Amino acid sequence: MEALDYHAEERRKAEFDVEEMKIVWAGSRQAYEISDRVARLVASDPVFRKDNRTMLSRKDLFKDTLRKAAHAWKRIIELRLSEEEASKLRFFVDQPVFTDLHWGMFIPAIKGQGNEEQQQKWLPMAYKMQIIGCYAQTELGHGSNVQGLETTATFDPETDEFVIHSPTLTSSKWWPGGLGKVSTHALIYARLITDGQDHGVHGFIVQLRSLDDHLPLPGITVGDIGMKFGSGAYNSMDNGVLRFDHVRILRDQMLMGVSQVTREGKFMQSDVPRQLVYGTMVYVRQKIVADASCALSRAVCIATRYSVVRRQFGSHNGGPETQVIDYKTQQSRLFPLLASAYAFRFVGEWLKWLYTDVTQRLQASDFSTLPEVHACTAGLKSVTTSATADAIEECRKLCGGHGYLSSSGLPELFAVYVPACTYEGDNVVLLLQVARFLMKTVSQLGSGKKPVGTIAYMGRSEHLLQCRCEVERAEDWLKPNVILEAFEARAARMSVTCAKNLNNFANQEEGFAQLATDLAEAAVAHVQLIIVSKFIEKLQQDIPGKGVKRQLEILFNVYALSLLHKHLGDFVASGCITPKQGALANEQLRLLYSQVHFDNPSLLLYMVLLLERLLQSTSF
Numbered sequence: 001m002e003a004l005d006y007h008a009e010e011r012r013k014a015e016f017d018v019e020e021m022k023i024v025w026a027g028s029r030q031a032y033e034i035s036d037r038v039a040r041l042v043a044s045d046p047v048f049r050k051d052n053r054t055m056l057s058r059k060d061l062f063k064d065t066l067r068k069a070a071h072a073w074k075r076i077i078e079l080r081l082s083e084e085e086a087s088k089l090r091f092f093v094d095q096p097v098f099t100d101l102h103w104g105m106f107i108p109a110i111k112g113q114g115n116e117e118q119q120q121k122w123l124p125m126a127y128k129m130q131i132i133g134c135y136a137q138t139e140l141g142h143g144s145n146v147q148g149l150e151t152t153a154t155f156d157p158e159t160d161e162f163v164i165h166s167p168t169l170t171s172s173k174w175w176p177g178g179l180g181k182v183s184t185h186a187l188i189y190a191r192l193i194t195d196g197q198d199h200g201v202h203g204f205i206v207q208l209r210s211l212d213d214h215l216p217l218p219g220i221t222v223g224d225i226g227m228k229f230g231s232g233a234y235n236s237m238d239n240g241v242l243r244f245d246h247v248r249i250l251r252d253q254m255l256m257g258v259s260q261v262t263r264e265g266k267f268m269q270s271d272v273p274r275q276l277v278y279g280t281m282v283y284v285r286q287k288i289v290a291d292a293s294c295a296l297s298r299a300v301c302i303a304t305r306y307s308v309v310r311r312q313f314g315s316h317n318g319g320p321e322t323q324v325i326d327y328k329t330q331q332s333r334l335f336p337l338l339a340s341a342y343a344f345r346f347v348g349e350w351l352k353w354l355y356t357d358v359t360q361r362l363q364a365s366d367f368s369t370l371p372e373v374h375a376c377t378a379g380l381k382s383v384t385t386s387a388t389a390d391a392i393e394e395c396r397k398l399c400g401g402h403g404y405l406s407s408s409g410l411p412e413l414f415a416v417y418v419p420a421c422t423y424e425g426d427n428v429v430l431l432l433q434v435a436r437f438l439m440k441t442v443s444q445l446g447s448g449k450k451p452v453g454t455i456a457y458m459g460r461s462e463h464l465l466q467c468r469c470e471v472e473r474a475e476d477w478l479k480p481n482v483i484l485e486a487f488e489a490r491a492a493r494m495s496v497t498c499a500k501n502l503n504n505f506a507n508q509e510e511g512f513a514q515l516a517t518d519l520a521e522a523a524v525a526h527v528q529l530i531i532v533s534k535f536i537e538k539l540q541q542d543i544p545g546k547g548v549k550r551q552l553e554i555l556f557n558v559y560a561l562s563l564l565h566k567h568l569g570d571f572v573a574s575g576c577i578t579p580k581q582g583a584l585a586n587e588q589l590r591l592l593y594s595q596v597h598f599d600n601p602s603l604l605l606y607m608v609l610l611l612e613r614l615l616q617s618t619s620f
């Protein structure tokens, strides 16, 4: 059979309305249409070609990136693209670039932490890209520990200026994207010092390079930190190093939305939580969760198409060999990843809503949901990026030897994606933040304060700590309420056990240090519960299209039961389910795999592209 026939055969098996499924994936018909239109725009424009980038030298790759960024900007202006269309265009251009940081962190930081006047002064220039900014927080010595940053911003009351200085080698800013070559300005985080007193880390806008000749300004030492993991990949970004030698900036270049320094040098803390200084990270973590499903779906799409076309073993009487997609082992490795892509998509949609909600609350001086939003963004960023990075590597293996070729797209996807486990907060460090929030919640359980939102289930901990799962047959595992209760019981029990064990230590900090692994696992259980519960909420919505809801229900069950299988130790050890019930879950999972269907519309095109890329990549 030819590739085209396999294609037709697999399409025939797709028992759902593919067009409607695309709309579910995009979030709305309008979002789908925008995405489709912009994808075509990018694909048909030769400036945006990306088939050769793993073969370019760093210098040529960087030039190529600048060309694409300038062209993208030109198209955005010419076509008067909306904000949503422009961000889709950047997404499909698909090459890490300084503008990610300009639009994604520099501007949001000014919007979130600057006062009205500062926003009016800086944002119009930034929107027109008359200035280009980066987000310079991390230093050589400290990334995770933000309070350990060493760069100083000392107020000089005589001149009404701050003096920005890098007092040690370890205080050098290290990593900021866009800093190495391009940015004219940086949003730097430095210790605020007034009258000899240290007020902790705050944000300051500093000009780095001349707007006339782009040379570094006096007192500024700046450069690129060098090659990163993989060919192509993240090397299109100019991650940089930056040092200050007593650089003077005006007082109003400190972002004054959270705290202020008066003309007299008096430090004033507004009545907003100081954690709002970390607000840009919360914003980007939320975006990263939304993006995880995109990276994951790309990898799964490549591995699925390959698995349909690839045949290996099992030929009888000269007939065709077995499609590797039909091997149960291939299915048990691939389908949970497909299901995860949908799970992350839906939880990403919900997180976007949560973020919009907290933004509106903050504007009305309601800070009550901030700790929960921090825990959700940190936890979901950690769990979805770790799972996606692992999944991309699994997809590479699912494609056998071909997955290791650059032309499969998977090595570059992995190399670009894997730092997501580190940037915007190391994933383990972020899980420990979630654990802190959970321990606080458990400690307040008897206080009369009712847990709400994603921790509402803790309010039912009396029941969850002693409930017994009622599954007797494999099909009982198809009931969403059975799955939900098992995940709630596991999360509640793991958190409560950690909280009890913490009491065995002389002080909380010592306990946290010793029990960090258990705490991180409890955090994962809580975050997986959030993902499972948001998938269930999605399925409770009206979902049109023949067979679409049914297919999503299958994917939900695959997602939840494959997690249960993977973490069976947690579920059984905490007494939520018995080993027998675990075995029944696995039996149900096996049955579900034969019900997963997929559409494969451009399989032939994919094969042709693969061959073209192979020819190019071998012509060195």
Ligand SMILES: CC/C=C\C/C=C\C/C=C\C/C=C\C=C\C(=O)SCCNC(=O)CCNC(=O)[C@H](O)C(C)(C)COP(=O)(O)OP(=O)(O)OC[C@H]1O[C@@H](n2cnc3c(N)ncnc32)[C@H](O)[C@@H]1OP(=O)(O)O
Binding pocket: 100, 101, 103, 104, 105, 135, 137, 138, 143, 144, 145, 146, 147, 177, 275, 276, 278, 279, 281, 282, 284, 287, 288, 291, 370, 371, 374, 422, 423, 424, 425, 426, 429, 433, 436
């Ligand atoms: C680019 C954008 C566009 C699209 C996105 C898509 C892809 C991204 C593409 C590329 C990425 C490119 C750039 C990457 C940039 C960066 O990496 S920027 C640097 C990011 N750095 C970090 O994330 C550092 C991680 N560390 C921290 O966040 C903190 O130091 C900490 C680990 C949270 C510890 O904080 P702290 O020292 O204050 O200690 P605690 O005592 O633990 O916390 C005190 C209380 O504050 C609460 N808290 C902490 N953080 C927050 C927050 N962000 N919001 C709200 N509340 C917060 C914490 O829970 C404590 O609360 P308490 O227990 O009640 O007291």
Ligand SMILES: Cc1cc2nc3c(=O)[nH]c(=O)nc-3n(C[C@H](O)[C@H](O)[C@H](O)COP(=O)(O)OP(=O)(O)OC[C@H]3O[C@@H](n4cnc5c(N)ncnc54)[C@H](O)[C@@H]3O)c2cc1C
Binding pocket: 101, 135, 136, 137, 138, 141, 142, 143, 144, 145, 174, 175, 176, 177, 234, 239, 419, 422, 423, 424, 425, 426, 427, 428, 429, 432, 516
């Ligand atoms: C591609 C890329 C782009 C980046 N872009 C930017 C940018 O634009 N701007 C910017 O400011 N920064 C940027 N960063 C920096 C990034 O935010 C930091 O690297 C990240 O926050 C992790 O900090 P670190 O490097 O200090 O890691 P470390 O904290 O040194 O982590 C090393 C190890 O220690 C562990 N660890 C650390 N603390 C604890 C703890 N308390 N408990 C248990 N384990 C712990 C971690 O889990 C990890 O395994 C970027 C980084 C990368 C890789």
